[in-house]
Amino acid sequence: MSERDRLRQRIGADVKVGLARMWARARQIVTTDPTGSDEDDRVVDEVAERELARHAGQMKAGMAKVAQLLAYTSAGAPRELASLWDGVPAVPGPAIARVIREDLGAPPEQLFARWDHEPIAAASLGQVHAARGHDGVEYAVKVQYPGIAQALAGDLASDGFARRLAGGELGRELGPEALATLRLAVLGETDYLEEARALERFGAAWAGDPVVRAPGVNLALSSRRVLTMTRARGLALAALPHDDPELSAAVATAIVRVAWGTPLRHGFFNADPNPGNYLVERDGDGHVAVWFLDFGCTVELPAAAAEADRALWHGVLDDDVFAGAETFRMALARSGLLRKTSSLGTSAHRAWERALAMPFASAEPFRWGRAYHVELSETTRGALAQGGIAMPPALVLLWRQRLGTSAVLSMLDPVAPFRRVLRELIGTGRAALR
Numbered sequence: 399m400s401e402r403d404r405l406r407q408r409i410g411a412d413v414k415v416g417l418a419r420m421w422a423r424a425r426q427i428v429t430t431d432p433t434g435s436d437e438d439d440r441v442v443d444e445v446a447e448r449e450l451a452r453h454a455g456q457m458k459a460g461m462a463k464v465a466q467l468l469a470y471t472s473a474g475a476p477r478e479l480a481s482l483w484d485g486v487p488a489v490p491g492p493a494i495a496r497v498i499r500e501d502l503g504a505p506p507e508q509l510f511a512r513w514d515h516e517p518i519a520a521a522s523l524g525q526v527h528a529a530r531g532h533d534g535v536e537y538a539v540k541v542q543y544p545g546i547a548q549a550l551a552g553d554l555a556s557d558g559f560a561r562r563l564a565g566g567e568l569g570r571e572l573g574p575e576a577l578a579t580l581r582l583a584v585l586g587e588t589d590y591l592e593e594a595r596a597l598e599r600f601g602a603a604w605a606g607d608p609v610v611r612a613p614g615v616n617l618a619l620s621s622r623r624v625l626t627m628t629r630a631r632g633l634a635l636a637a638l639p640h641d642d643p644e645l646s647a648a649v650a651t652a653i654v655r656v657a658w659g660t661p662l663r664h665g666f667f668n669a670d671p672n673p674g675n676y677l678v679e680r681d682g683d684g685h686v687a688v689w690f691l692d693f694g695c696t697v698e699l700p701a702a703a704a705e706a707d708r709a710l711w712h713g714v715l716d717d718d719v720f721a722g723a724e725t726f727r728m729a730l731a732r733s734g735l736l737r738k739t740s741s742l743g744t745s746a747h748r749a750w751e752r753a754l755a756m757p758f759a760s761a762e763p764f765r766w767g768r769a770y771h772v773e774l775s776e777t778t779r780g781a782l783a784q785g786g787i788a789m790p791p792a793l794v795l796l797w798r799q800r801l802g803t804s805a806v807l808s809m810l811d812p813v814a815p816f817r818r819v820l821r822e823l824i825g826t827g828r829a830a831l832r
Contacts, residue, residue: 632677741786
């Protein structure tokens with residue numbers, strides 16, 4: 399039996415009613431191509447959420463990724479899906495040890511002074527084990543599941559599946575080239591050496607920042623399927639107290655700074671803002687640090703796209719409303735987001751522009767809650783459906799990141815001066831555009 403067949407057996411949810419039939423049902427629902435009416439798509443999404451929740455404990459590869467996305471972007475996602483952020487059932491220790499031995503030439507017990515056999519996290523493509531190096535450093539070692547790269551490639555072969563991974567708002571409007579871009583980026587998550595390089599680049603970009611942190615990488619103990627990082631500690635977003643608005647605001651501010659600042663200032667970004675990819679640390683003096691953990695889906699933003707994107711947000715920040723609107727719309731056209739100028743006056747387009755600018759429109763603190771995220775998602779869906787805006791291949795992953803980040807922020811329900819945060823990142827006014 400092949401590794402993929404063994405993996406598929408693990409994914410089955412209920413032996414008594416037939417593993418293959420149950421898996422096929424979940425996959426059939428999720429891969430239904432979401433290009434029909436909005437109402438039909440909503441029905442499919444709701445059924446998919448229920449079906450995925452039934453099988454959540456057994457998922458890996460692309461199915462787990464779809465379930466993860468639904469878990470934090472869908473208002474009505476079943477609670478069971480939240481466990482997929484970083485807590486899917488682990489692969490047995492011998493299989494993980496075999497991957498390490500094949501890639502690094504020795505079992506983990508020899509490579510590390512201490513190796514914890516029970517993982518501290520497990521997700522769609524791999525699981526993480528705590529270890530101590532012979533150098534005394536505490537590590538978090540991410541190990542890829544055997545055969546998962548082939549399983550993910552098989553899942554992504556379906557256009558319907560790829561559309562689901564783009565997110566409900568974007569997926570149904572993607573053309574072949576944009577789908578190919580998405581596939582390539584998601585498949586890139588199986589190359590942990592690329593992730594190591596992205597992690598080092600991110601660390602260099604934010605070096606010295608008092609809040610934003612990233613693990614270091616031990617390249618000598620890393621490979622295409624094994625990534626050894628210094629261990630980050632803290633609370634997951636889901637474990638943060640709900641009655642601490644100051645903490646929520648501090649964490650949300652850090653997430654916005656990274657989600658907007660990394661592409662706008664450094665020309666790359668992480669396109670997978672899963673809620674399980676953050677840890678929050680607070681010391682005895684109340685200082686907050688946010689660890690950013692997963693960089694498997696890191697994307698380079700083309701220079702022209704980055705320049706147009708900066709102009710778009712400068713338009714949002716312009717204190718002259720009319721000049722700002724002109725700057726914003728010119729940037730839409732330059733970036734390829736504006737499909738037809740006749741759409742600018744439509745109610746759908748105006749609603750999308752208003753929702754997009756809302757967190758940054760006023761100097762007053764803004765509540766980034768669930769209601770706002772739903773409005774942003776719905777207006778994006780409406781503007782795309784009416785053909786006024788497009789998702790060019792170079793930008794589809796950037797907007798996937800922004801909609802996903804909005805969903806993550808809405809979990810925190812923060813109140814913070816996001817206009818000031820964006821202004822500090824990129825400046826404002828006409829001088830910033832020169």
